[in-house]
Amino acid sequence: MTRTQAAIPTLVALALALTVGVALLLVVGAPPIETFRLLVEGSFGSASKISATLLAWSPLLLASAGLVITFAAGLWNIGVEGQVIMGGIAATWVARTVPGPGWVLLPLMVLAGAVGGLLWAVLAGVLKTHGNVHEIFGGLGLDFVAAGLATYLVIGPWKRAGVASTSGTDIFRPEAWMPELQAFGVGWPVIPVILGLLSVLIVWMLLRGTLFGLRLKAVGSNPYSSFLLGIPTNRYMLGAFAIGGALAGIAGTVQVAAFHHKLVPAISGGYGFLGILVVLLAGFSAVWIAPIALFFVGISVGSTQLDLQLGLDSAFGGVLQGIIVLFVMFGGAWSVRRASNRLTPQEEP
């Protein structure tokens, strides 16, 4: 099958997903063309909107890159949301306790975020390798524990002076804000974008160019063959959790240091789960993560406009993302089935 032929089911799936999206808009009585125009304009329509989209792109890139690693090792790291949150909490802790100028503080916050996410991920990993608790349930449970911890900190020990409210902690002092580059009249989130792209590059390199990545892929594809080849499989799984968690944790740092400038209960922004959609759509490969993540945050950021302009619930963006992934998965399965039917007609029952 040539590359163009392989793309056909994907394109058909995208077209179908779009059709379903339009149908949904018609059901609720919204104008489809206007809606899609607002989606694009809301995410890429002006310098400040592009900047906002890029700022949202960065944590999604970080989380998705981490997920590529855990998926490569054959793991369902549903705990990614919790890892983002723990990264945010750890970074907030540094911002609140460590004195000093930004060039000391910010690297420490990134490091703390990485460690926070890493520990949370390895915990899910140990529950799997030593407690027989499937990573989906261990991870999910830890997601909610992390969310609870964030809420507790925001309304408890780290509450704003005088008021206990879920709107967040005190704003960080300016040294703990990731600096922006001023151009075209707006600030650009250069550091987060660099961190995001760097993470994709590192993951791509790890899987493409290193022995570690190669062994990880082997463990993910066939743990038993890998064991016979002499690879310590449990250690590699925990390693994948560690890297995935660290990158998710840095996503949490970006959320607190570049976007909210404080800790809020919903600090993860849902980028962990959205990252899973991105990686599923990218077919588990690092190469396609960046454009797909940009496409997805574009939808997410743009859809906030729908509420303001059309009174349409912003969840439309999420609906569109979900339908796209579902249809592309169906398209892929359908083409695989067709291909295998063609090759071995006799083996079909």
Added chain:
Amino acid sequence: MALEIRDIHKRFGPVRASDGVTFTVDEGSLHGILGENGAGKSTLMKILSGFYEADSGAVVLDGEVLRLRSPADAIDAGIGMLHQDPLVFLPFTVLDNFALGSPGSVRLDRSAAEAELKRVSGELGFEFDPERLVRDLTVGERQQLSITRLLWLGARVLIFDEPTTGISASQRIQLFDTLRTLAAGGMIVLFVSHKLEEVEALCDSVTVIRRGKVVYEAEMPVTSETLVEKMFGNVFVEEERTAVPLGDVMLRIEGATLSEGTTRIEGLDLEVARSEVVGLAGLEGSGQRTLLRACAGLVQPESGSFTVDGVDLTHASYREHLAAGVHYLPAGRLEEGLVQGISIAEHLVLASDEKAFFVDWKAADTRAGAEIDEYSIKGRPSSVAEELSGGNQQRLLLAMIPDEVRLLLLEHPTRGLDVESTAFVWARLLERREHGTATVFASADLDELLNYSDRIIVFFAGSVFAIRNAAEIDGEELGYLIGGKVRT
């Protein structure tokens, strides 16, 4: 009543598993179906029991052409099959296993089912505790339960697929008595086996299948010579055996008791010399695989000791065995040997002792190119494992064996390969003798065992049945030994 099988054809891709099979079995007959591994016995039986649909041909019972599109059809027609690994539900009780899938009212009347179980099993002389878990039954008892169930459901034709695998000697005697009783009661019993001795002891008539075709039909008794010849074709030994002088002891096993699943080997003593090639013969599941896996450190011995080149590896882990120069090549090339989605070049990197963090892909590709040439692998360095044919997968596995190996353990090294690939694989393996590598391999192919071994160890029912110098025996004698008989 008679069972007629008329011109059954079944293809899997290019393989003709059944190629015009025709024969008839009469009522009250105990009929043997003989053939070596892969001859097409299983496919035929799966067609009879509704698992596969035949491409063409007919199954006729009592003059009526049966439509067998699913096991449900076969059961309705009165054909019951006992699978080699009894298809029971391990965590369920005996009673639930008995009742599962049986017709009747929605409400399950367990006491009625228990009475039926008692009645039918009593007629057969079996005894069950209905509340016991099937997990705790022996393979023989699981078989008895399955027989009871099939008879209760009204089976008139019973197919036994290699039923003596994994059961004890006394259970075998009981099973044979049961089969004789069933046949005497007017049933049709098909006994599928590749064990000569059993077919000779049990059956009234026999059909021999080779390469998907019926090659021989006869009423028993028939001489063993005839059956061996029909099963295996003409066994020939090539004369070009190059002798390499054997060295001192490389592998020493003393008093080893091994147990894995239903296989058990007791008190095994074995010495393999440097440069020696030892072939393990025997029916599938007779203990060869367990021995190989124990030598590799994948099965821990219950007692006894394993020494390789003077180093005690008795309770060493698999990775310690690897480090000591023991290399194991399992039978499942794509399940246990290679990794799907990983290329030839990547496999060679995984197998090498290169420990650099960054992989030098240019060098890896060059090396892969060289190995592809050296081992005549049809593929590119970037070809992934599942794209390769079986023969090329095996060549890749050969290329992945490290240079410094003291003990090489191979499971069916040439299974499914054509003649050319087989010769190639062995040429490469035999080269290693010159560096002192000792080789132990399991095979079901008599030619392979005779051509390439120095000594052949024949397993039968979990113990070493015979040890022979390969140069001193022929295919016929080996066939006897594998069937558990000594030629007199």
Added chain:
Amino acid sequence: MEATFNSIIAAAAPLIIATMGETITEKSGVINMSLEGSLRLSAMTAFAIAFWVGNALVGFAAAAAVGAAIAAIIAFSSIRLKLNQIAVGFVLTLLAIELASFLGDSFVGERGPRVPPLPIPFLSDIPFVGKVFFDHDLVVYFSYVAIFATWWYFYRTRPGLNLQGIGERPEAAFARGIPVNMLRFWYTVLGGAMVGIAGAAYSLDVKLGWRETLTLNLGWIALAIVIFGGWHPLRVAFGAYLFGALQVLAFQLQNVFPGVAQVLPIAPFPLMILALVFVYSDWFRRIGDRFPKMRNLLGSEAPAAMGTVFERE
């Protein structure tokens, strides 16, 4: 005291219905991971339809249809397309959550019909027991029926035994003439319909009205309760009541310690992890071995073929 137990029974009812549905699905060998989304979308649908029609029962029927439809997608994509059940279930979870928010936006804050209370005559007059168990509405009584019917079906009927067979060893069930994939499809749909009914119970009975946080995280909890319950209807029900008690306790503690109220809803999750570690521990397994008569109740092994695809070779 009576009132507390009464509210525990009521609070657990939808969870009971959902977990019984998922237990049936998983026993047949399919994992419906989409519970969190299914519950939400069906709760929203139930409210919207009931609001339009003005009839709660129609709302329940619509919700059952939504749950069944999502389950059918999972079953189809697994059995026919051979897609990973977890991946499809996860995507459907997110999709259904967003769809519920999107379509339900205009119903937030509306008041719709509700399930009328229906104390059972005579039985509800029994001291204590009557008040706790028989002074409820149809949803709660349905949850009793669901527990009993699932238990009875699994362990006292022939099709129920076959159902366990297809989730344990499909090739063996197939060899006995059982149409494995067809049954798996319909059991998945049935389980999904029950999840849908549970969703409707939230918006039309337990909490009245639709908002996004209505069933927050209960779908994930339901999945964990099925594991905790070892796929045995009675133990699963026990887990659901335990969780119901925790919810009621949290609600009552809220008045005493307002500060911890935000955190208490999280408490089940570390408990869930600990519970899973516990039921998989050697210690618990040994207890199970000691009481062979109760092995169904005390065992923690998943149906062996759960999450796999069956093909007739």
